[in-house]
Amino acid sequence: MPSLILVVFIFQLLIHLVSTFGGQTINDLLWLLYTKLPTPQAKQAAAGVQLRKEVVKLNREMTNTSAQDDFSKWAKLRRQHDKKKAEYEKNAQSLQSFRSNFDRIASTLRWLGTSGVRFLMQFWFSKQALFWIPQGWAPYYVEWLLSFPRAPLGSVSVNMWWIACASVIKMASEGLVALWTLKTGEVKVGEKKGEKVKMDFGAGMGQAGEKKEL
Incomplete structure (x- = not known):
């Protein structure tokens, strides 16, 4: 079993590293790792990237198409663009809502695993x-x-x-x-x-x- 002296030092070093890099940076890293796992949000994030590419592509085609010379093609592209954009915004809103809850849970767990453990150890071993x-x-x-x-x-x-x-x-x-x-x-x-x-x-x-x- 490691010495309590060493355990305290390691925990304080961990707290210092978390404070140095910042909570949001750590949350971003955890989110990146989470979206690399086979989770529904990973599939949702990948779908969002694909939808964004399609919206950009359709927008570029609309820009290169004259609404006066070829109105039927332009109108068709516009309908497709609006549909894909609506799907993208709905997907992004749903993913952002989950991300907010993810950040809240990650911040709570990070605090419990660092400062929470510190307070518990200071109380538990206060007479030692x-x-x-x-x-x-x-x-x-x-x-x-x-x-x-x-x-x-x-x-x-x-x-x-x-x-x-x-x-x-x-x-x-x-x-x-x-x-x-x-x-x-x-x-x-x-x-x-x-x-x-x-x-x-x-x-x-x-x-x-x-x-x-x-």
């Missing part, structure tokens, strides 16, 4: 000592803080260990992002995502190398 600190190594208030809320005094509680794991993972993630940004010269996360990194070392060196005139 994950590991002990050396006696006399820290003053009483530090020992009390490390054992918060209900672990034995002188030990590290699951809550404090979870906070420590979250802090270390966040700092490591920010460090990796910073290194990657410096390597590629492009911002990967945040409001300035996609922008080039501008680093003007010459200006700073020029100011530092200036001599004061008396």
Whole structure:
């Protein structure tokens, strides 16, 4: 059985990854995988793609057909176009309705599998000592803080260990992002995502190398 210390770290890493990539991105990936399975929605999605191609094709033929010179052909294409478009919209609306329910269920399961498990573990193991600190190594208030809320005094509680794991993972993630940004010269996360990194070392060196005139 894996150590509780390692389990907490892995769960916090999973929570961090979910937060980093975003819930909607994960939902999109799950939906893509779901539509690759032999499900009714997979067939419905494939039918929607085919209907869309037919609508585009008929619309192109209508554009290339003169309503004045060949009205009968144009009218026939128009009827076919309107029929296929109505079928496409009905199919898309039905699929979108199912997708909304799918996203809602996926978001709930994702929360239960990450943050829900975290809250449950913090409550269930709140009285258990994950590991002990050396006696006399820290003053009483530090020992009390490390054992918060209900672990034995002188030990590290699951809550404090979870906070420590979250802090270390966040700092490591920010460090990796910073290194990657410096390597590629492009911002990967945040409001300035996609922008080039501008680093003007010459200006700073020029100011530092200036001599004061008396």
